[in-house]
Amino acid sequence: MAVYTAVDDDDMRALLSGYDIGPFERLQGIQQGVENSNWFLDAGGRRYVLTVYEKRVDPADLPYFLNLMEHLTRRGIRCPEPVHDRSGRALVELAGKPAAIFTFLPGRGPGRILPAHCRALGTALAELHLATADFTGRRPNALALPGWQGLAARIGGRADEIVPGLAAEIADTLDRLATAWPADLPAGTIHADLFPDNVFYERSDRVSGLIDFYFACSDAFAYEIAICINAWCFEPDGQFNVTKARLMLGAYRKVRPFSDAELAALPLLCEGAALRFLLTRAYDWLNQVEGALVKPKDPLEYLHKLRFHRSVTGPGAYGLD
Numbered sequence: 001m002a003v004y005t006a007v008d009d010d011d012m013r014a015l016l017s018g019y020d021i022g023p024f025e026r027l028q029g030i031q032q033g034v035e036n037s038n039w040f041l042d043a044g045g046r047r048y049v050l051t052v053y054e055k056r057v058d059p060a061d062l063p064y065f066l067n068l069m070e071h072l073t074r075r076g077i078r079c080p081e082p083v084h085d086r087s088g089r090a091l092v093e094l095a096g097k098p099a100a101i102f103t104f105l106p107g108r109g110p111g112r113i114l115p116a117h118c119r120a121l122g123t124a125l126a127e128l129h130l131a132t133a134d135f136t137g138r139r140p141n142a143l144a145l146p147g148w149q150g151l152a153a154r155i156g157g158r159a160d161e162i163v164p165g166l167a168a169e170i171a172d173t174l175d176r177l178a179t180a181w182p183a184d185l186p187a188g189t190i191h192a193d194l195f196p197d198n199v200f201y202e203r204s205d206r207v208s209g210l211i212d213f214y215f216a217c218s219d220a221f222a223y224e225i226a227i228c229i230n231a232w233c234f235e236p237d238g239q240f241n242v243t244k245a246r247l248m249l250g251a252y253r254k255v256r257p258f259s260d261a262e263l264a265a266l267p268l269l270c271e272g273a274a275l276r277f278l279l280t281r282a283y284d285w286l287n288q289v290e291g292a293l294v295k296p297k298d299p300l301e302y303l304h305k306l307r308f309h310r311s312v313t314g315p316g317a318y319g320l321d
């Protein structure tokens with residue numbers, strides 16, 4: 001369920017009269033996704049994606065996200081490209097809300113994650129990081145350490161409703177991360193939510209597109225790698241799959257080599273990345289909206305990942321030498 005706004009064919013005909021993409025044909029709601037309303041839009045013999053931005057995206061951030069997708073497209077990264085209307089605007093208004101039309105990307109999520117998907121992701125991730133080198137937009141990461149501390153304070157002792165002792169474990173982890181978090185790692189623009197549902201494949205050995213840039217921000221590249229280790233390299237039963245990590249990181253470093261500082265920081269970054277998703281999931285878990293159609297994601301999955309990284313002594317655990 002991810003259509004929260006009513007849009008009819010007449011609205012679309014009126015909107016498309018401002019574009020050069022041909023006559024309106026069809027609008028079809030997309031079920032996947034949670035944050036925004038999305039539709040497949042057919043017009044002039046081609047398929048597009050229409051997004052109407054709902055409450056959780058700050059409208060002030062939208063130009064940053066759209067400029068980033070446009071920049072990446074120019075640099076050869078396959079991602080949704082914003083379509084401009086005749087007056088040059090990519091960001092428009094529909095049903096009183098901000099909206100944009102994007103090019104449609106072929107491919108689909110990986111389904112069951114194979115080692116080959118992880119290797120292909122490593123290559124695509126390094127290419128993404130290099131492609132942002134000359135992107136001039138900046139957006140602080142609202143979900144970096146100070147954001148985690150704020151979220152932990154809002155959750156407070158209620159974390160223990162998820163599992164007894166969780167509030168203290170979160171507090172201890174935050175203290176350790178706050179003293180040791182590395183400040184000077186190579187940084188730039190990161191996607192920051194590169195989970196399998198945001199990566200498309202046409203074949204398992206090649207990424208065909210990246211979507212959902214609405215957490216993108218300025219932060220360390222190695223922190224993004226840590227997010228991906230967590231999201232891609234654990235099996236559904238919670239076991240860490242070092243082969244997947246070795247393939248992902250090996251493919252990444254062929255395109256963008258790691259610095260010694262990045263390698264040394266990796267266990268801590270993985271712990272921080274696990275805490276970030278533990279906190280947002282714990283918050284959503286404890287603040288479920290009655291009657292909501294979206295099932296909250298399991299915070300404990302990320303507690304197990306956090307504990308794994310806490311036990312790690314060096315980058316060798318991720319298959320790196």
Ligand SMILES: Nc1ncnc2c1ncn2[C@@H]1O[C@H](COP(=O)(O)OP(=O)(O)OP(=O)(O)O)[C@@H](O)[C@H]1O
Binds near residue numbers: 102
């Ligand atoms: N450019 C695109 N080409 C093809 N399919 C797309 C495109 N953009 C979005 N989609 C489809 O729409 C779905 C929802 O998109 P997206 O994940 O961006 O939604 P969201 O609600 O903004 O994000 P979230 O997943 O964070 O809730 C995707 O799973 C994908 O199936």
Ligand SMILES: N[C@@H](CCO)C(=O)O
Binds near residue numbers: 193195
């Ligand atoms: N990828 C996030 C949710 C959407 O940002 C998670 O799995 O918790």
